[in-house]
Amino acid sequence: xxxxxxxxxxxxxxxxxxxxxxxxxxxxxxxxxxxxxxxxxxxxxxxxxxxxxxxxxxxxxxxxxxxxxxxxxxxxxxxxxxxxxxxxxxxxxxxxxxxxxxxxxxxxxxxxxxx
Amino acid sequence: xxxxxxxxxxxxxxxxxxxxxxxxxxxxxxxxxxxxxxxxxxxxxxxxxxxxxxxxxxxxxxxxxxxxxxxxxxxxxxxxxxxxxxxxxxxxxxxxxxxxxxxxxxxxxxxxxxxxxxxxxxxxxxxxxxxxxxxxxxxxxxxxxxxxxxxxxxxxxxxxxxxxxxxxxxxxxxxxxxxxxxxxxxxxxxxxxxxxxxxxxxxxxxxxxxxxxxxxxxxxxxxxxxxxxxxxxxxxxxxxxxxxxxxxxxxxxxxxxxxxxxxxxxxxxxxxxxxxxxxxxxxxxxxxxxxxxxxxxxxxxxxxxxxxxxxxxxxxxxxxxxxxxxxxxxxxxxxxxxxxxxxxxxxxxxxxxxxxxxxxxxxxxxxxxxxxxxxxxxxxxxxxxxxxxxxxxxxxxxxxxxxxxxxxxxxxxxxxxxxxxxxxxxxxxxxxxxxxxxxxxxxxxxxxxxxxxxxxxxxxxxxxxxxxxxxxxxxxxxxxxxxxxxxxxxxxxxxxxxxxxxxxxxxxxxxxxxxxxxxxxxxxxx
Numbered sequence: 001x002x003x004x005x006x007x008x009x010x011x012x013x014x015x016x017x018x019x020x021x022x023x024x025x026x027x028x029x030x031x032x033x034x035x036x037x038x039x040x041x042x043x044x045x046x047x048x049x050x051x052x053x054x055x056x057x058x059x060x061x062x063x064x065x066x067x068x069x070x071x072x073x074x075x076x077x078x079x080x081x082x083x084x085x086x087x088x089x090x091x092x093x094x095x096x097x098x099x100x101x102x103x104x105x106x107x108x109x110x111x112x113x114x115x
Numbered sequence: 116x117x118x119x120x121x122x123x124x125x126x127x128x129x130x131x132x133x134x135x136x137x138x139x140x141x142x143x144x145x146x147x148x149x150x151x152x153x154x155x156x157x158x159x160x161x162x163x164x165x166x167x168x169x170x171x172x173x174x175x176x177x178x179x180x181x182x183x184x185x186x187x188x189x190x191x192x193x194x195x196x197x198x199x200x201x202x203x204x205x206x207x208x209x210x211x212x213x214x215x216x217x218x219x220x221x222x223x224x225x226x227x228x229x230x231x232x233x234x235x236x237x238x239x240x241x242x243x244x245x246x247x248x249x250x251x252x253x254x255x256x257x258x259x260x261x262x263x264x265x266x267x268x269x270x271x272x273x274x275x276x277x278x279x280x281x282x283x284x285x286x287x288x289x290x291x292x293x294x295x296x297x298x299x300x301x302x303x304x305x306x307x308x309x310x311x312x313x314x315x316x317x318x319x320x321x322x323x324x325x326x327x328x329x330x331x332x333x334x335x336x337x338x339x340x341x342x343x344x345x346x347x348x349x350x351x352x353x354x355x356x357x358x359x360x361x362x363x364x365x366x367x368x369x370x371x372x373x374x375x376x377x378x379x380x381x382x383x384x385x386x387x388x389x390x391x392x393x394x395x396x397x398x399x400x401x402x403x404x405x406x407x408x409x410x411x412x413x414x415x416x417x418x419x420x421x422x423x424x425x426x427x428x429x430x431x432x433x434x435x436x437x438x439x440x441x442x443x444x445x446x447x448x449x450x451x452x453x454x455x456x457x458x459x460x461x462x463x464x465x466x467x468x469x470x471x472x473x474x475x476x477x478x479x480x481x482x483x484x485x486x487x488x489x490x491x492x493x494x495x496x497x498x499x500x501x502x503x504x505x506x507x508x509x510x511x512x513x514x515x516x517x518x519x520x521x522x523x524x525x526x527x528x529x530x531x532x533x534x535x536x537x538x539x540x541x542x543x544x545x546x547x548x549x550x551x552x553x554x555x556x557x558x559x560x561x562x563x564x565x566x567x568x569x570x571x572x573x574x575x576x577x578x579x580x581x582x583x584x585x586x587x588x589x590x591x592x593x594x595x596x597x598x599x600x601x602x603x604x605x606x607x608x609x610x611x612x613x614x615x616x617x618x619x620x621x622x623x624x625x626x627x628x629x630x631x632x633x634x635x636x637x638x639x640x641x
Binding site for chain 2: 019025037041048049053055057059061063067074077082085088091093095096106110
């Protein structure tokens, strides 16, 4: 690379060898962490995709039902669209909370391998 | 209740003064960044020292284009609820970014999206195609913004011709990127995001003041909006009713797919995650961006529907049309000074987005194509990569100025933005997802996914109603419904027909690195 190597503010011990990636990958704690992440990400992705596409589907094929006023003049179509924003925010905050736990577990795995 | 005496159109010295103030401020930032920037890490990734909230604002500033500010406001103002559907998709898209892309990208990559794809695969063909896809997305998106900028400036400052406006915007974005690099681009985007949020909040408060801050009064007013049809008859419609303009639900689904899966493949958004110190900060910045972007798109309720209720579609049609709904609303509610402010905000919005697009295109060309494809990723003269990026920014700027001027102000550019999202969703996202999650993914799979996604979305757009009119061969306005599955299918099938033991062997390393951040690029010291 043209760029000079950027100085590392958190250097490993200078004598540390290149990481043994396969050993870390095979570590049971790392495997468990991978599984935990997927156990969150896959269902959460399915939930938001289903919830999101329910909007164009309901609005597109059931416009009369979605046009019924619910809160004052605000109808189902608008309120369901508005709820999507809160759905996104809530899922994002749940993700951040879960990810804080994954950070700790990742740090513990790295510590085990002296990084 | 449209006002009876519309103020004289244009001739706004206040608007000109605010334009110039914004330009001056951004040039000072560029000058300051140019003095601080040295080295590739500084130029391409702002030294990776942007904080979470700063990057969140910058992502929001990079993302909320004039199309969303002026375009969505106008669509809601003229046709009600259907326009609001865009607002929803633009935010929900960030869940894909947050859950799937942002952290692995930050941990495994260096400057571009292609870094992640090339990690395990043969770098030259993969980077060449990824760079082509990046340049395609950036250029289409940029031309749309430039044409928008030209028409907008012409309406806001009637003395300025279209060509001059396009050249001016083009020169400014090149100056930011060539001299200030990622640091200047970031701060232009942060300032723009703050200005846009301030303007939107003021505008929303002024709208709600007209309804005594009562939501029930506001929504009640939306149930009976009168407008004149082209044949001269007057209709009164409930603007909260879906389907007033979008008649085919499949169009909405296809568009939704382009937005929700395309955002996570937009190169100018992805490279923002290299500007932060680590994956945790990248995650925090997505959440900051989601808060800002979400609040903004919820506010399109107030200034979009507000313009419909307070000005009426007919008034907007007579005063600049769709794109001028928000500025005209500002003029009627807040006078000339507020009109000038909102106009300057719209201008800032365009500049921040085109700067982000320019730097993503030039980074990809310099890092992916020049360094890694032509020079095989081997060391060459120091600083050369940055020099190539600067030249590319200049060339990209010149090309988009020329194309925007050739197309002219009257061309409908909405399809270009849809195309950019569709290419990002169909070419980039499938290969990013397979790179991150699928051990058996191969170089052949990446090449097939990128090319099929890119070509199918462009071809389907070329035979769509936007291009061919009502007799189009392909009936959907956005190709995503077909082209995204094609991109995934091509990448999957081509991977199955090939074996790449080296790529499979590297998967362990990739997984450890993308999950733990071990070995990831560090921030430069102060």
